[in-house]
Amino acid sequence: MKPSHPDHAAPPDANARKALAPVICYPVETLPRPDLATYRAARAGWTRTTTVLVPPRHARCFTVPAGHFFRITSVDGPQVGDLNLWNANNLAERFYSGKTRALHGTHLSSGDRMWTSHPHLRPMATITDDTLDWYGFDAFGGAVHDVIGTRCDPYTHNLLSHGGQYHHCCHSNLTRALAHERGLSLPEAETHVHDVLNVFMCTGFTRDTGQYFMKASPVRPGDYLEFFAEIDLLGALSACPGGDCSSEHSSDAAACYPLQIEVFAPVAPPQGWMSPAPNGYDRSHGL
Numbered sequence: 001m002k003p004s005h006p007d008h009a010a011p012p013d014a015n016a017r018k019a020l021a022p023v024i025c026y027p028v029e030t031l032p033r034p035d036l037a038t039y040r041a042a043r044a045g046w047t048r049t050t051t052v053l054v055p056p057r058h059a060r061c062f063t064v065p066a067g068h069f070f071r072i073t074s075v076d077g078p079q080v081g082d083l084n085l086w087n088a089n090n091l092a093e094r095f096y097s098g099k100t101r102a103l104h105g106t107h108l109s110s111g112d113r114m115w116t117s118h119p120h121l122r123p124m125a126t127i128t129d130d131t132l133d134w135y136g137f138d139a140f141g142g143a144v145h146d147v148i149g150t151r152c153d154p155y156t157h158n159l160l161s162h163g164g165q166y167h168h169c170c171h172s173n174l175t176r177a178l179a180h181e182r183g184l185s186l187p188e189a190e191t192h193v194h195d196v197l198n199v200f201m202c203t204g205f206t207r208d209t210g211q212y213f214m215k216a217s218p219v220r221p222g223d224y225l226e227f228f229a230e231i232d233l234l235g236a237l238s239a240c241p242g243g244d245c246s247s248e249h250s251s252d253a254a255a256c257y258p259l260q261i262e263v264f265a266p267v268a269p270p271q272g273w274m275s276p277a278p279n280g281y282d283r284s285h286g287l
Protein backbone atom coordinates (compact mmCIF):
# COMPACT_ATOMS: atom_id res chain seq x y z
CA MET A 1 0.00 0.00 0.00
CA LYS A 2 1.10 3.58 -0.51
CA PRO A 3 3.38 4.88 2.29
CA SER A 4 2.09 7.73 4.46
CA HIS A 5 5.69 8.96 4.79
CA PRO A 6 7.34 8.39 1.41
CA ASP A 7 11.11 8.08 1.10
CA HIS A 8 11.31 10.53 -1.81
CA ALA A 9 10.53 14.25 -1.90
CA ALA A 10 7.88 15.44 -4.32
CA PRO A 11 9.06 17.50 -7.32
CA PRO A 12 8.20 21.26 -7.40
CA ASP A 13 5.41 20.65 -9.90
CA ALA A 14 3.87 17.75 -7.96
CA ASN A 15 0.50 19.44 -7.54
CA ALA A 16 0.24 20.23 -11.23
CA ARG A 17 1.08 16.62 -12.06
CA LYS A 18 -1.52 15.32 -9.65
CA ALA A 19 -4.16 17.74 -10.96
CA LEU A 20 -4.14 16.25 -14.47
CA ALA A 21 -7.57 14.85 -15.28
CA PRO A 22 -7.85 11.08 -15.71
CA VAL A 23 -8.54 9.50 -19.08
CA ILE A 24 -10.72 6.39 -19.33
CA CYS A 25 -8.40 3.53 -20.40
CA TYR A 26 -10.98 1.72 -22.46
CA PRO A 27 -13.75 3.96 -23.75
CA VAL A 28 -16.41 1.35 -24.37
CA GLU A 29 -18.45 3.47 -26.77
CA THR A 30 -16.98 1.43 -29.62
CA LEU A 31 -18.25 -1.83 -28.16
CA PRO A 32 -21.67 -2.89 -29.37
CA ARG A 33 -23.97 -2.06 -26.46
CA PRO A 34 -26.44 -4.84 -25.72
CA ASP A 35 -30.05 -3.83 -26.31
CA LEU A 36 -31.49 -4.74 -22.90
CA ALA A 37 -35.09 -4.24 -24.04
CA THR A 38 -34.63 -6.89 -26.72
CA TYR A 39 -33.03 -9.31 -24.27
CA ARG A 40 -35.76 -8.73 -21.70
CA ALA A 41 -38.52 -9.17 -24.27
CA ALA A 42 -37.22 -12.70 -24.88
CA ARG A 43 -38.11 -13.61 -21.27
CA ALA A 44 -41.86 -13.59 -22.01
CA GLY A 45 -43.18 -17.13 -21.76
CA TRP A 46 -39.81 -18.67 -20.91
CA THR A 47 -39.63 -22.09 -19.28
CA ARG A 48 -37.55 -22.91 -16.24
CA THR A 49 -35.48 -25.96 -17.12
CA THR A 50 -33.16 -26.33 -14.13
CA THR A 51 -33.13 -25.40 -10.46
CA VAL A 52 -30.00 -25.91 -8.38
CA LEU A 53 -29.70 -25.10 -4.69
CA VAL A 54 -26.13 -24.36 -3.60
CA PRO A 55 -25.69 -25.37 0.06
CA PRO A 56 -23.82 -22.98 2.38
CA ARG A 57 -20.00 -23.37 2.24
CA HIS A 58 -20.27 -25.56 -0.87
CA ALA A 59 -20.45 -25.03 -4.63
CA ARG A 60 -22.53 -26.56 -7.40
CA CYS A 61 -22.09 -26.66 -11.18
CA PHE A 62 -24.76 -25.91 -13.76
CA THR A 63 -24.93 -25.67 -17.53
CA VAL A 64 -26.68 -23.04 -19.65
CA PRO A 65 -27.07 -23.47 -23.41
CA ALA A 66 -26.27 -20.42 -25.55
CA GLY A 67 -29.41 -18.33 -25.91
CA HIS A 68 -30.84 -19.28 -22.51
CA PHE A 69 -30.96 -17.22 -19.30
CA PHE A 70 -29.91 -17.98 -15.74
CA ARG A 71 -30.61 -16.31 -12.43
CA ILE A 72 -28.79 -16.40 -9.11
CA THR A 73 -31.24 -15.68 -6.28
CA SER A 74 -30.80 -15.03 -2.57
CA VAL A 75 -32.93 -17.39 -0.48
CA ASP A 76 -33.37 -17.63 3.30
CA GLY A 77 -30.79 -14.99 4.27
CA PRO A 78 -28.03 -12.64 3.12
CA GLN A 79 -25.34 -14.55 1.28
CA VAL A 80 -22.69 -13.77 -1.30
CA GLY A 81 -21.71 -16.10 -4.12
CA ASP A 82 -18.48 -16.62 -6.05
CA LEU A 83 -19.17 -17.35 -9.71
CA ASN A 84 -16.90 -19.09 -12.24
CA LEU A 85 -17.95 -19.47 -15.88
CA TRP A 86 -16.40 -21.53 -18.66
CA ASN A 87 -17.17 -22.27 -22.28
CA ALA A 88 -18.94 -25.60 -21.71
CA ASN A 89 -17.14 -27.05 -24.75
CA ASN A 90 -13.65 -25.78 -23.89
CA LEU A 91 -12.64 -25.15 -20.29
CA ALA A 92 -9.58 -23.20 -21.50
CA GLU A 93 -11.95 -20.41 -22.47
CA ARG A 94 -13.10 -18.94 -19.19
CA PHE A 95 -14.21 -15.75 -17.49
CA TYR A 96 -11.56 -13.02 -17.58
CA SER A 97 -12.20 -10.94 -14.48
CA GLY A 98 -9.34 -8.48 -15.08
CA LYS A 99 -10.33 -7.48 -18.60
CA THR A 100 -14.00 -7.33 -17.64
CA ARG A 101 -12.98 -4.90 -14.88
CA ALA A 102 -10.91 -2.83 -17.32
CA LEU A 103 -13.85 -2.61 -19.71
CA HIS A 104 -16.81 -2.16 -17.37
CA GLY A 105 -15.35 -0.96 -14.07
CA THR A 106 -14.98 -2.52 -10.65
CA HIS A 107 -18.60 -3.63 -10.18
CA LEU A 108 -21.04 -5.03 -12.73
CA SER A 109 -24.77 -4.49 -13.28
CA SER A 110 -27.40 -4.66 -16.02
CA GLY A 111 -26.02 -4.22 -19.51
CA ASP A 112 -22.46 -5.20 -18.55
CA ARG A 113 -20.89 -8.31 -19.97
CA MET A 114 -18.61 -11.02 -18.71
CA TRP A 115 -15.71 -11.53 -21.15
CA THR A 116 -13.65 -14.62 -21.88
CA SER A 117 -9.90 -15.15 -21.66
CA HIS A 118 -7.38 -14.65 -24.48
CA PRO A 119 -7.25 -15.53 -27.31
CA HIS A 120 -11.04 -15.73 -27.37
CA LEU A 121 -11.99 -12.42 -25.68
CA ARG A 122 -15.68 -12.32 -26.47
CA PRO A 123 -18.81 -11.83 -24.37
CA MET A 124 -19.79 -15.06 -22.61
CA ALA A 125 -22.71 -13.66 -20.57
CA THR A 126 -24.70 -10.44 -20.52
CA ILE A 127 -26.26 -9.21 -17.28
CA THR A 128 -29.93 -8.64 -18.10
CA ASP A 129 -31.34 -7.78 -14.66
CA ASP A 130 -30.02 -6.77 -11.23
CA THR A 131 -32.44 -6.11 -8.37
CA LEU A 132 -29.60 -4.45 -6.42
CA ASP A 133 -28.96 -1.81 -9.09
CA TRP A 134 -30.46 0.77 -6.69
CA TYR A 135 -27.37 0.52 -4.46
CA GLY A 136 -24.93 2.30 -6.76
CA PHE A 137 -21.85 3.46 -4.82
CA ASP A 138 -22.17 4.19 -1.09
CA ALA A 139 -20.28 6.86 0.89
CA PHE A 140 -17.36 4.48 1.43
CA GLY A 141 -17.00 3.76 -2.27
CA GLY A 142 -18.62 0.34 -1.80
CA ALA A 143 -20.80 -1.31 -4.45
CA VAL A 144 -22.14 -4.79 -5.20
CA HIS A 145 -21.18 -7.54 -7.69
CA ASP A 146 -17.43 -6.86 -7.90
CA VAL A 147 -14.74 -8.09 -10.23
CA ILE A 148 -11.93 -6.88 -7.94
CA GLY A 149 -11.79 -9.60 -5.30
CA THR A 150 -10.40 -12.88 -6.51
CA ARG A 151 -12.11 -15.51 -4.32
CA CYS A 152 -11.38 -16.59 -0.78
CA ASP A 153 -8.80 -19.36 -0.90
CA PRO A 154 -6.97 -21.63 1.52
CA TYR A 155 -3.49 -20.51 0.41
CA THR A 156 -4.00 -16.86 1.36
CA HIS A 157 -5.69 -18.03 4.55
CA ASN A 158 -2.67 -20.22 5.31
CA LEU A 159 -0.32 -17.24 4.88
CA LEU A 160 -2.37 -14.82 6.95
CA SER A 161 -3.23 -17.27 9.73
CA HIS A 162 0.31 -18.70 10.02
CA GLY A 163 -0.41 -22.20 8.86
CA GLY A 164 -4.20 -22.50 9.07
CA GLN A 165 -5.93 -25.27 7.12
CA TYR A 166 -9.47 -24.37 6.08
CA HIS A 167 -11.21 -26.43 3.41
CA HIS A 168 -14.41 -24.56 2.55
CA CYS A 169 -13.07 -21.38 0.97
CA CYS A 170 -14.74 -20.60 -2.35
CA HIS A 171 -11.59 -21.71 -4.20
CA SER A 172 -11.87 -25.20 -2.68
CA ASN A 173 -15.65 -25.32 -3.06
CA LEU A 174 -15.36 -24.48 -6.77
CA THR A 175 -12.55 -27.02 -7.18
CA ARG A 176 -14.57 -29.85 -5.62
CA ALA A 177 -17.69 -28.96 -7.63
CA LEU A 178 -15.83 -28.88 -10.95
CA ALA A 179 -13.96 -32.12 -10.17
CA HIS A 180 -17.28 -33.83 -9.45
CA GLU A 181 -19.03 -32.37 -12.51
CA ARG A 182 -16.33 -33.27 -15.03
CA GLY A 183 -14.77 -36.35 -13.41
CA LEU A 184 -11.44 -34.56 -12.92
CA SER A 185 -8.90 -35.03 -10.17
CA LEU A 186 -8.75 -32.20 -7.64
CA PRO A 187 -5.37 -30.94 -9.00
CA GLU A 188 -6.75 -30.98 -12.55
CA ALA A 189 -9.94 -29.21 -11.57
CA GLU A 190 -8.05 -26.63 -9.53
CA THR A 191 -6.15 -25.39 -12.61
CA HIS A 192 -9.49 -24.37 -14.17
CA VAL A 193 -10.74 -22.36 -11.18
CA HIS A 194 -10.28 -18.65 -11.79
CA ASP A 195 -11.01 -15.17 -10.47
CA VAL A 196 -14.71 -14.77 -9.90
CA LEU A 197 -17.64 -12.43 -10.20
CA ASN A 198 -18.53 -11.75 -6.56
CA VAL A 199 -22.31 -11.95 -6.76
CA PHE A 200 -24.12 -9.82 -4.12
CA MET A 201 -20.83 -9.00 -2.34
CA CYS A 202 -20.41 -5.34 -1.28
CA THR A 203 -16.82 -4.21 -1.69
CA GLY A 204 -14.54 -1.36 -2.56
CA PHE A 205 -11.13 0.15 -1.93
CA THR A 206 -10.44 2.35 1.08
CA ARG A 207 -9.83 5.93 -0.02
CA ASP A 208 -6.78 6.48 2.24
CA THR A 209 -4.83 3.24 1.78
CA GLY A 210 -6.40 1.73 -1.34
CA GLN A 211 -7.05 -1.55 0.48
CA TYR A 212 -9.74 -3.97 -0.61
CA PHE A 213 -12.66 -3.86 1.82
CA MET A 214 -15.94 -5.69 2.26
CA LYS A 215 -19.06 -4.84 4.22
CA ALA A 216 -22.42 -6.48 4.88
CA SER A 217 -24.16 -7.24 1.61
CA PRO A 218 -27.46 -5.37 1.14
CA VAL A 219 -28.95 -8.48 -0.49
CA ARG A 220 -32.34 -9.65 0.78
CA PRO A 221 -34.13 -12.92 0.03
CA GLY A 222 -35.72 -12.62 -3.39
CA ASP A 223 -32.97 -10.43 -4.83
CA TYR A 224 -31.41 -11.82 -7.97
CA LEU A 225 -28.81 -11.24 -10.65
CA GLU A 226 -29.86 -12.44 -14.10
CA PHE A 227 -27.67 -13.35 -17.06
CA PHE A 228 -28.09 -14.28 -20.70
CA ALA A 229 -25.72 -16.97 -21.98
CA GLU A 230 -23.98 -15.71 -25.13
CA ILE A 231 -22.17 -19.06 -25.58
CA ASP A 232 -22.70 -22.55 -24.12
CA LEU A 233 -21.78 -22.14 -20.47
CA LEU A 234 -20.62 -24.31 -17.64
CA GLY A 235 -20.96 -22.41 -14.37
CA ALA A 236 -19.93 -23.07 -10.80
CA LEU A 237 -21.26 -21.05 -7.89
CA SER A 238 -19.92 -21.14 -4.33
CA ALA A 239 -21.95 -19.96 -1.33
CA CYS A 240 -19.04 -18.19 0.37
CA PRO A 241 -18.17 -19.20 3.96
CA GLY A 242 -18.21 -15.45 4.68
CA GLY A 243 -22.04 -15.42 4.45
CA ASP A 244 -22.96 -11.78 3.91
CA CYS A 245 -19.23 -10.94 4.28
CA SER A 246 -19.87 -8.44 7.09
CA SER A 247 -17.01 -9.70 9.24
CA GLU A 248 -14.78 -12.52 8.06
CA HIS A 249 -14.42 -15.36 5.61
CA SER A 250 -12.19 -18.43 5.47
CA SER A 251 -13.83 -19.82 8.62
CA ASP A 252 -17.08 -21.37 9.84
CA ALA A 253 -17.87 -18.34 12.04
CA ALA A 254 -20.33 -16.47 9.78
CA ALA A 255 -24.02 -17.29 9.29
CA CYS A 256 -24.35 -18.81 5.80
CA TYR A 257 -27.35 -19.43 3.59
CA PRO A 258 -28.01 -21.27 0.35
CA LEU A 259 -28.12 -19.64 -3.09
CA GLN A 260 -30.50 -20.68 -5.85
CA ILE A 261 -29.62 -21.02 -9.53
CA GLU A 262 -32.36 -21.26 -12.13
CA VAL A 263 -31.95 -21.75 -15.88
CA PHE A 264 -34.66 -20.55 -18.26
CA ALA A 265 -35.26 -21.48 -21.91
CA PRO A 266 -36.92 -18.68 -23.90
CA VAL A 267 -39.55 -19.40 -26.52
CA ALA A 268 -37.13 -17.84 -29.02
CA PRO A 269 -33.77 -16.11 -28.57
CA PRO A 270 -33.70 -12.30 -28.48
CA GLN A 271 -34.59 -10.82 -31.84
CA GLY A 272 -31.52 -10.50 -34.07
CA TRP A 273 -29.23 -12.22 -31.54
CA MET A 274 -26.30 -14.33 -32.72
CA SER A 275 -23.78 -16.10 -30.50
CA PRO A 276 -20.57 -14.03 -30.68
CA ALA A 277 -17.65 -15.41 -32.69
CA PRO A 278 -14.21 -15.71 -31.08
CA ASN A 279 -12.07 -12.57 -31.20
CA GLY A 280 -11.05 -11.35 -34.66
CA TYR A 281 -7.34 -10.74 -33.94
CA ASP A 282 -5.26 -12.88 -36.35
CA ARG A 283 -2.77 -14.00 -33.65
CA SER A 284 0.32 -13.42 -35.82
CA HIS A 285 1.76 -11.13 -33.10
CA GLY A 286 3.91 -9.15 -35.53
CA LEU A 287 5.77 -12.06 -37.14
Ligand SMILES: [Zn+2]
Nearest residue numbers: 152170240241
Ligand atom coordinates in the same frame (compact mmCIF):
# COMPACT_ATOMS: atom_id res chain seq x y z
ZN1 LIG B 1 -15.59 -16.90 -0.57
